[in-house]
Amino acid sequence: MSPSEDPAGNPEDPAEATAADSDGPAGDGAAAFVRRFGPATRWAHWSTAALTAVCLATAAVLYLGPLATLVGRRQLVSAVHLYAGLALPAPMLAAALSAAYRRDLAELDRFTPADWKWLRTRPRRRHTDAVGKFNAGQKLYAAFVAGAVLVMLGTGVIMEFGGAFAVTHRTGATFVHDLLALSLFAGICGHLWMASRDPAARLGMRTGVVPRPWALREHPAWHTEPDAPPTE
Amino acid sequence: MAEGTPVGRRVVFVMLGLGALGVAVGADVQRGTDRFVAPLRENDPTGLTDLLPSGGFRYYSVVASVPERTSADYELRVHGLVDRPLTLTLDDLSRMPQTELVRDFQCVTGWRVTSVRWTGVRLADLLDAAGTRPGATALTFRSFDGAYTESLTIDQARRPDVLVALTMLDGPITHDHGGPVRLYVAPMYGYKSIKWLAEIEVVDTVTPGFWEQRGYDVDGWIGKSNGRDDEPV
Structure with a gap:
């Protein structure tokens, strides 16, 4: 039984028990939950998600003829799209003030030989022994989103404020912006699909903590820190 | 601490490079794709091909909806x-x-x-x-x-x-x-x-x-x- 489940009746000091368990993922009587994401990471995730949703929804209205015909109000819709797009990198930049967020970024950035092997193996046959805090698919998706946000921002700025650019470059910027928007939409659908199949992962992004067995199963090589159960 | 090669940032740099390349040559690529997208679009009752980035007119209106006028009631x-x-x-x-x-x-x-x-x-x-x-x-x-x-x-x-x-x-x-x-x-x-x-x-x-x-x-x-x-x- 974990200390947090029975704090009153357990003579053992909960803090001491927690400290003793914090070395490795294994060990009986360990805390039932481990910390996965700090507040900065979660705040950056949900702010970026909200801004992305606004960008995609307004983009659909600007881009798809039937929706444009239905909604109209082009000036308002394009202003909302513009400001949501310009604000898109802000949560990630602000979160970079947090050391925990920067550690998450460093984890996402680095690929080990095991990551390459993981990518080359078919999903059902994958060995997860060497998977740390993030698996290779999560790392690739994070890099894709980071690159996509920058390219969308750059091409969007050329489209909106690019009077100094030649018309071919503005057309090119529009082409890249449109094509990458579709790729990003496909990527986000995949992201949501993966999340829909994994309640523990969703819990982690919502509350910051995940069940310890989930961490041991999905991310065995991740050095976890025990934590209190989620409060919502 | 994180170990391994910094693949994530390389992916970001490659995407920035591809983005810049797309800005440079996208207009020509689009002219090329338009040539085979346009006939597809004309024979597409689903409208799905409208999702493909392509040239052509875009719909702009400043109001929520515009009444329809035909030859019967147009003046x-x-x-x-x-x-x-x-x-x-x-x-x-x-x-x-x-x-x-x-x-x-x-x-x-x-x-x-x-x-x-x-x-x-x-x-x-x-x-x-x-x-x-x-x-x-x-x-x-x-x-x-x-x-x-x-x-x-x-x-x-x-x-x-x-x-x-x-x-x-x-x-x-x-x-x-x-x-x-x-x-x-x-x-x-x-x-x-x-x-x-x-x-x-x-x-x-x-x-x-x-x-x-x-x-x-x-x-x-x-x-x-x-x-x-x-x-x-």
Whole structure:
């Protein structure tokens, strides 16, 4: 039984028990939950998600003829799209003030030989022994989103404020912006699909903590820190 | 601490490089893809091919919805400083001498549709039919969308490349393109070519139109206004 489940009746000091368990993922009587994401990471995730949703929804209205015909109000819709797009990198930049967020970024950035092997193996046959805090698919998706946000921002700025650019470059910027928007939409659908199949992962992004067995199963090589159960 | 190679940031750099390359050559690639997307689109009842990035017109409207007008209920009023105020049906306009232009359509936001075939009545002919009075220096156009307005000086309006257009793209102008009747001001940015044209008032001073009250240039010459240097049409 974990200390947090029975704090009153357990003579053992909960803090001491927690400290003793914090070395490795294994060990009986360990805390039932481990910390996965700090507040900065979660705040950056949900702010970026909200801004992305606004960008995609307004983009659909600007881009798809039937929706444009239905909604109209082009000036308002394009202003909302513009400001949501310009604000898109802000949560990630602000979160970079947090050391925990920067550690998450460093984890996402680095690929080990095991990551390459993981990518080359078919999903059902994958060995997860060497998977740390993030698996290779999560790392690739994070890099894709980071690159996509920058390219969308750059091409969007050329489209909106690019009077100094030649018309071919503005057309090119529009082409890249449109094509990458579709790729990003496909990527986000995949992201949501993966999340829909994994309640523990969703819990982690919502509350910051995940069940310890989930961490041991999905991310065995991740050095976890025990934590209190989620409060919502 | 994290170990391994920094693949994540390399992916980001590669994407930035591809993005820059796309900006450089995207216009040419798009011309290429348009060539095989366009026929697909014409035979696509699902509209799914509209998702592909491609050239062509984009739909812009400043209001939530625009009423539909057909040949049965469409009317164009020409009034103000004129000798003979006119109320013209689509049939009246069709019976007037038609002029054909094959010119590009350039939007101030950057997209351009090349070699669009337009036919319609020269605005100059319409003004002659109504007879402008002394003191008439400008026109105010109003759309039956209830919000959009535009302006031209009389001299601009009398240019031979300014049409009250009845067809575009080899057919009657569709509702989404501003049909049944819209203006086509070839040498100016698209916002001057008011859609869903309902009213032409001859006036003594230029009243800036919808977008012009929101910062766009009143004299919207392509390549010489709005801080842009597009190739003139």
